Amino acid sequence: xxxxxxxxxxxxxxxxxxxxxxxxxxxxxxxxxxxxxxxxxxxxxxxxxxxxxxxxxxxxxxxxxxxxxxxxxxxxxxxxxxxxxxxxxxxxxxxxxxxxxxxxxxxxxxxxxxxxxxxxxxxxxxxxxxxxxxxxxxxxxxxxxxxxxxxxxxxxxxxxxxxxxxxxxxxxxxxxxxxxxxxxxxxxxxxxxxxxxxxxxxxxxxxxxxxxxxxxxxxxxxxxxxxxxxxxxxxxxxxxxxxxxxxxxxxxxxxxxxxxxxxxxxxxxxxxxxxxxxxxxxxxxxxxxxxxxxxxxxxxxxxxxxxxxxxxxxxxxxxxxxxxxxxxxxxxxxxxxxxxxxxxxxxxxxxxxxxxxxxxxxxxxxxxxxxxxxxxxxxxxxxxxxxxxxxxxxxxxxxxxxxxxxxxxxxxxx
Amino acid sequence: xxxxxxxxxxxxxxxxxxxxxxxxxxxxxxxxxxxxxxxxxxxxxxxxxxxxxxxxxxxxxxxxxxxxxxxxxxxxxxxxxxxxxxxxxxxxxxxxxxxxxxxxxxxxxxxxxxxxxxxxxxxxxxxxxxxxxxxxxxxxxxxxxxxxxxxxxxxxxxxxxxxxxxxxxxxxxxxxxxxxxxxxxxxxxxxxxxxxxxxxxxxxxxxxxxxxxxxxxxxxxxxxxxxxxxxxxxxxxxxxxxxxxxxxxxxxxxxxxxxxxxxxxxxxxxxxxxxxxxxxxxxxxxxxxxxxxxxxxxxxxxxxxxxxxxxxxxxxxxxxxxxxxxxxxxxxxxxxxxxxxxxxxxxxxxxxxxxxxxxxxxxxxxxxxxxxxxxxxxxxxxxxxxxxxxxxxxxxxxxxxxxxxxxxxxxxxx
Numbered sequence: 001x002x003x004x005x006x007x008x009x010x011x012x013x014x015x016x017x018x019x020x021x022x023x024x025x026x027x028x029x030x031x032x033x034x035x036x037x038x039x040x041x042x043x044x045x046x047x048x049x050x051x052x053x054x055x056x057x058x059x060x061x062x063x064x065x066x067x068x069x070x071x072x073x074x075x076x077x078x079x080x081x082x083x084x085x086x087x088x089x090x091x092x093x094x095x096x097x098x099x100x101x102x103x104x105x106x107x108x109x110x111x112x113x114x115x116x117x118x119x120x121x122x123x124x125x126x127x128x129x130x131x132x133x134x135x136x137x138x139x140x141x142x143x144x145x146x147x148x149x150x151x152x153x154x155x156x157x158x159x160x161x162x163x164x165x166x167x168x169x170x171x172x173x174x175x176x177x178x179x180x181x182x183x184x185x186x187x188x189x190x191x192x193x194x195x196x197x198x199x200x201x202x203x204x205x206x207x208x209x210x211x212x213x214x215x216x217x218x219x220x221x222x223x224x225x226x227x228x229x230x231x232x233x234x235x236x237x238x239x240x241x242x243x244x245x246x247x248x249x250x251x252x253x254x255x256x257x258x259x260x261x262x263x264x265x266x267x268x269x270x271x272x273x274x275x276x277x278x279x280x281x282x283x284x285x286x287x288x289x290x291x292x293x294x295x296x297x298x299x300x301x302x303x304x305x306x307x308x309x310x311x312x313x314x315x316x317x318x319x320x321x322x323x324x325x326x327x328x329x330x331x332x333x334x335x336x337x338x339x340x341x342x343x344x345x346x347x348x349x350x351x352x353x354x355x356x357x358x359x360x361x362x363x364x365x366x367x368x369x370x371x372x373x374x375x376x377x378x379x380x381x382x383x384x385x386x387x388x389x390x391x392x393x394x395x396x397x398x399x400x401x402x403x404x405x406x407x408x409x410x411x412x413x414x
Numbered sequence: 415x416x417x418x419x420x421x422x423x424x425x426x427x428x429x430x431x432x433x434x435x436x437x438x439x440x441x442x443x444x445x446x447x448x449x450x451x452x453x454x455x456x457x458x459x460x461x462x463x464x465x466x467x468x469x470x471x472x473x474x475x476x477x478x479x480x481x482x483x484x485x486x487x488x489x490x491x492x493x494x495x496x497x498x499x500x501x502x503x504x505x506x507x508x509x510x511x512x513x514x515x516x517x518x519x520x521x522x523x524x525x526x527x528x529x530x531x532x533x534x535x536x537x538x539x540x541x542x543x544x545x546x547x548x549x550x551x552x553x554x555x556x557x558x559x560x561x562x563x564x565x566x567x568x569x570x571x572x573x574x575x576x577x578x579x580x581x582x583x584x585x586x587x588x589x590x591x592x593x594x595x596x597x598x599x600x601x602x603x604x605x606x607x608x609x610x611x612x613x614x615x616x617x618x619x620x621x622x623x624x625x626x627x628x629x630x631x632x633x634x635x636x637x638x639x640x641x642x643x644x645x646x647x648x649x650x651x652x653x654x655x656x657x658x659x660x661x662x663x664x665x666x667x668x669x670x671x672x673x674x675x676x677x678x679x680x681x682x683x684x685x686x687x688x689x690x691x692x693x694x695x696x697x698x699x700x701x702x703x704x705x706x707x708x709x710x711x712x713x714x715x716x717x718x719x720x721x722x723x724x725x726x727x728x729x730x731x732x733x734x735x736x737x738x739x740x741x742x743x744x745x746x747x748x749x750x751x752x753x754x755x756x757x758x759x760x761x762x763x764x765x766x767x768x769x770x771x772x773x774x775x776x777x778x779x780x781x782x783x784x785x786x787x788x789x790x791x792x793x794x795x796x797x798x799x800x801x802x803x804x805x806x807x808x809x810x811x812x813x814x815x816x817x818x819x820x821x822x823x824x825x826x827x828x
Contacts, residue, residue: 178731179594179603180764189593192606195613196634200627203617212626213614220610316764317592326767350594350730351765353740 002246002412004364011249011265012341012360015241015305019115020233022167025125025158029105032093032122036105040064041090043101043298044256045271049080049087053257055136055293058384059100060087062138066146067104073384091252091263094239095122096231096298099134099380099388100257107146108154110229112169114236121235123228125149125157128221131387134297135380149218156215160201167197169233172226173307174346177357182315183230184299184308185322185376185391191225231298234305241265241360248408249341250361253304253373253396257296257380260396264363264404267411272404274397279377281392282323293382295394300375306344306359309374309393310336314349314357322376322391332374333358339365339373363408366401416660416826418778425663425679426755426774429655429719433529434647436581439539439572443519446507446536450519454478455504457515457712458670459685463494463501467671469550469707472798473514474501476552480560481518487798505666505677508653509536510645510712512638513548513794513802514671521560522568524643526583528650535649537642539563539571542635545801548711549794563632570629574615581611583647586640587721588760591771596729597644598713598722599736599790599805605639645712648719655679655774662822663755664775667718667787667810671710671794674810678777678818681825686818688811693791695806696737707796709808714789720758720773723788723807724750728763728771736790736805746788747772753779753787777822780815 028035035041040063042056052060061076064085070076079085090097097103101124109122127145131137161167172193173181179189199216206212219225242251247265254261261273276295283291302308312318313333316326324332333349336358343356361373372395379390408414442449449455454477456470466474475490478499484490493499504511511517515538523536541559545551575581586607587595593603613630620626633639656665661679668675675687690708697705716722726732727747730740738746747763750772757770775787786809793804822828 180592189603189606192603192610196606196609199609199613199630199634203620203623203626203630206617206623209617209620209623209626212617212623216613216617220613319764326764350733350740 004246007244007246008249008341011241011244011247015237015360016345017116018237018240020112020169020236021115022169022229023113024111024161025108025154028103028107028109032095034093038085040087041095041103042087043097044254045259045261045273046089047256047258051258053293054382054384055380056100056257058136058138059102059133062133062142063102063104090298096235096301097124098299099297101298110232112232112236114240117240119236119239121232123232126224126228135387136384137387153215156206159205160198163201163205169229177311177314177347178350180315180317182308182311184302186315186318187227188223191223194226195219231301234301237305248363253300254298255295257293262400272400274399277394279379279392279394281379281390283390287389291381291389293380296380303373303375306347306357309376311357313352322393338369339371363404367405372396372398418660421658421660422663422755425655425658425661429651429774430759431530432651432654434526434583434650435529436583436643437527438525438575439522439568442517442521442523446509448507452499454501455509455517456501457511458668459673459675459687460503461670461672465672467707468796468798469794470514470671472550472552473516473547476547476556477516477518504712510649510715511538512713513711515712524646526646526650528654531654533650533653535646537646540638540642549801550798551801567629570620573619574612577615577619583643591725591728591761592764594729594731596722596725598716600729600732601641602637605637608640609633645715648715651719662777667714668712669709671707676814686814688813691808693793693806693808695793695804697804701803705795705803707794710794717787717789720771723790725771727766736807752783753785777818781819786810786812
């Protein structure tokens with residue numbers, strides 16, 4: 001007879017003890033397992049093209065323009081419809097991508113290694129806020145930015161990381177949680193800790209002082225610079241916890257803009273999905289609920305690993321961005337203890353007397369308590385080509401947890 | 415008849431509305447009013463040499479070695495005893511210095527301008543933690559560090575600041591308070607915000623990439639890099655509030671290692687002093703209470719301006735450094751509302767629902783409530799030549815507030 005408690009304890013131990021180190025960058029086609037020239041990766045569970053949301057469509061167009069495979073929307077979509085280009089989830093390739101999460105073969109990606117268990121994960125580079133590919137924008141400005149990131153910034157970051165000997169992202173996150181970040185929508189401290197760690201190396205390895213200055217400026221000005229390495233760090237933690245026989249731990253939560261999907265440690269690679277919700281939040285001037293796409297992105301990997309909305313009590317200032325009050329931020333974290341296995345050993349919350357953040361979502365507890373996980377998120381415009389229009393709070397649909405529990409009971413004959 | 419409430423409101427307005435901008439650096443002898451080649455500035459109220467504490471003596475020795483005026487302790491002290499070199503408080507020259515605060519003519523100092531009221535203030539450069547001049551150490555390592563700071567770092571910072579067009583230290587502080595700093599003993603976020611603002615300029619203006627890398631590393635590795643500009647920023651705020659007829663606002667709190675001194679807005683340049691206390695705190699391994707010097711330094715200018723221990727609720731993680739619990743940090747801020755005039759308009763505390771930090775100590779309220787201001791502080795070894803041995807919490811002696819109130823009553827015939 002399987003001991004579920006013991007299985008969950010083991011899975012959570014693996015999640016918490018994973019040591020995520022950023023070791024370098026590489027082109028997606030060279031480093032991501034199974035990546036090839038006719039493949040694009042996207043956020044969330046698998047999706048057929050006819051059900052793809054606006055921001056995902058926009059990002060696919062942008063990525064195919066970036067790859068030189070299409071000149072516009074029509075050419076890009078034809079490549080998908082004709083089956084020349086296929087779409088697969090980032091999560092099927094040890095990768096994660098924020099929002100649309102579209103990652104194409106010649107994009108550089110961060111490489112995170114789990115020094116405890118040996119697995120690796122990947123994530124693309126962060127473009128900043130507003131009109132950006134990951135929110136479905138794809139015009140000439142977006143392309144210029146992606147091109148600069150690829151041709152100028154990525155080689156400098158790669159050389160700087162090589163010179164640094166690698167960056168312990170887990171330690172960086174632990175520090176950032178003591179500096180008002182929750183690691184998902186607020187990565188302000190983490191991003192400048194990242195800058196601080198790499199700045200001397202960037203100065204040394206850059207092909208000239210203007211390039212060094214431009215890269216330092218780009219990393220420093222973008223308060224989400226470190227989000228993508230953080231997501232890949234959370235991915236190695238979650239993957240380390242995946243595949244434990246008899247474990248009801250949630251090891252994936254991800255959205256493709258149409259569906260919200262989860263996977264369970266003890267249920268292999270099967271997804272449980274249902275329609276994603278519209279986030280509740282604060283909109284940039286000129287936008288509102290009617291403009292919002294449904295919840296999208298792999299960045300829920302942060303909540304899966306015990307940070308993000310789960311560590312919201314560490315980040316009271318975030319409420320100016322995602323809505324709510326500092327008291328509600330505290331309550332958000334308190335509530336998440338109800339559905340998690342453990343207080344994190346390394347990610348602690350000063351304002352809660354250094355209590356560990358609630359880590360390891362137990363499917364059983366979600367069902368027992370009726371409490372679904374909280375998620376902090378950006379909000380994309382529902383039409384392709386526009387971009388970010390706000391940020392807010394959302395929860396996955398309860399149905400996917402119910403379906404997963406039924407499947408678990410069947411598989412384990414409980 | 416003088417209206418004290420109106421006078422205090424005006425003084426507090428001036429303190430809060432002062433806009434402190436870091437505009438550049440200059441040699442102390444060139445920019446500090448009244449500075450000359452035979453003068454050393456020190457922290458706290460005036461003191462005679464026979465009463466000078468160990469760390470102050472050590473720092474004076476170190477500064478005179480740095481200036482090439484002495485080769486050792488004996489030569490340095492002879493110059494003071496013979497009256498060749500005189501000692502005056504930083505505060506008498508629009509300057510502030512942390513711990514011993516010793517500032518010598520050829521040291522570079524930060525220049526802060528108050529764009530609202532036009533006054534300026536100055537502070538030396540921060541050396542980092544441990545065995546450093548400001549804690550009374552003066553050996554060859556300390557000298558090498560000071561020489562590098564002066565010859566390599568200061569010119570780069572000066573050029574970078576010129577290229578940047580100046581840095582709004584008040585805005586930086588407001589942001590740092592949302593990132594877990596209290597702006598006195600914890601300047602971790604502020605220091606990397608400072609790095610972020612200057613990094614691209616440092617890369618561009620440095621005479622070579624190795625120099626750029628070394629300066630970026632020095633600023634980034636020192637979590638107190640921004641303390642000295644912050645102190646000078648608080649000094650322009652406090653000075654802006656000084657000299658308001660009929661105001662009982664405390665506009666200076668400073669310690670020289672022997673005495674704690676205050677000055678009052680409506681009482682001109684008169685000091686009220688009494689023996690400084692030994693801080694209560696946490697010691698570095700191998701040290702304890704018996705090794706501690708009495709409270710020392712001008713860094714209490716931060717509490718005077720409404721941050722530091724007054725904003726401790728913004729910085730729960732600081733308790734690992736200065737002792738106490740996050741709950742006590744909250745209480746510290748709550749208590750300071752009892753003796754202050756106003757909630758700061760720009761310095762807000764997310765965890766307290768963005769309440770403004772308690773700002774503008776009212777002498778009358780200190781006497782009425784019996785509550786003395788709280789101060790966060792570093793702890794120096796009492797012997798010259800050793801350096802920092804810990805950090806902790808301290809309060810000024812009540813007697814100086816009593817003396818000041820008596821003097822106020824006499825001057826204003828109340």
